[in-house]
Amino acid sequence: MLTTIGFDADDTLWQNEAYFRLTQDRFLQVLVDHAEPVHLRDRLEAAERRNIAYYGFGVKGFTLSMIETAVEVTDGRVPATVIADLIAFGRALLEHPMELLPHARATVAALAADFRLVLITKGDLLHQERKLAQSGLGDLFHAVEIVSDKTESTYRRAFARHGTGADQAMMVGNSLKSDVIPALQAGSWGVHVPQETEWAYEAAPAPADHRRFHVLKTLGDLPDLVFRLRDAPHS
Numbered sequence: 001m002l003t004t005i006g007f008d009a010d011d012t013l014w015q016n017e018a019y020f021r022l023t024q025d026r027f028l029q030v031l032v033d034h035a036e037p038v039h040l041r042d043r044l045e046a047a048e049r050r051n052i053a054y055y056g057f058g059v060k061g062f063t064l065s066m067i068e069t070a071v072e073v074t075d076g077r078v079p080a081t082v083i084a085d086l087i088a089f090g091r092a093l094l095e096h097p098m099e100l101l102p103h104a105r106a107t108v109a110a111l112a113a114d115f116r117l118v119l120i121t122k123g124d125l126l127h128q129e130r131k132l133a134q135s136g137l138g139d140l141f142h143a144v145e146i147v148s149d150k151t152e153s154t155y156r157r158a159f160a161r162h163g164t165g166a167d168q169a170m171m172v173g174n175s176l177k178s179d180v181i182p183a184l185q186a187g188s189w190g191v192h193v194p195q196e197t198e199w200a201y202e203a204a205p206a207p208a209d210h211r212r213f214h215v216l217k218t219l220g221d222l223p224d225l226v227f228r229l230r231d232a233p234h235s
Helices: 017-030 037-055 059-073 080-095 104-111 123-136 150-160 178-185 218-232
Strands: 002-007 115-121 143-147 169-173 191-192 212-216
Touching: 002 150, 017 037, 017 059, 017 080, 037 059, 037 115, 037 191, 104 115, 104 123, 104 218, 115 150, 123 143, 150 169, 150 178, 169 178, 169 218, 178 191
Parallel strands: 002 115, 002 169, 115 143, 169 191, 191 212
Antiparallel strands: none
């Protein structure tokens, strides 16, 4: 019996990664005289991965990783003006208007009356709260969980608190690594809605032949899948 649906936020309900890509391009431009773009991109990605354990996910950690990379590739000689630019890039990311992805509002609204909806997202607390407020979707969710990471235990706890257990829940998101695989491990359905742009950190192989794993072309296809699973005698 399906009673609860969890939604990822960034790049599932609203645009996110595209803005990070644009900011990364600006980072490469201001440091073009100090290192090759490919080298800079690799160094920045390595810094991001290394710093997740310290700063978590989100814009603040990304900004600190840009600054750290700039210091490293210039052997500590990075101009203060460049540091100021990188801080401004991070602030612009935080202040960027929230942009809902296609079908997000209609899909959430179509499911809100029949299921408990839980927003489960990771990132900067204030930033995620601000985007949710701007989205106009907040009233449609029964609960919101802004977490430091997404693991099997994350979904077990969230669906126990806000639903009827992980085995009667579904998680929907664009990331196999964060949204789908750990939810399947917790016993939930996992629905992958891929986006054109994906952070390399979130890449993972798709589960093979898992009966609760589904892939949708668009978020707009979710209500049909949900109601079909709910009405099936043995889903």
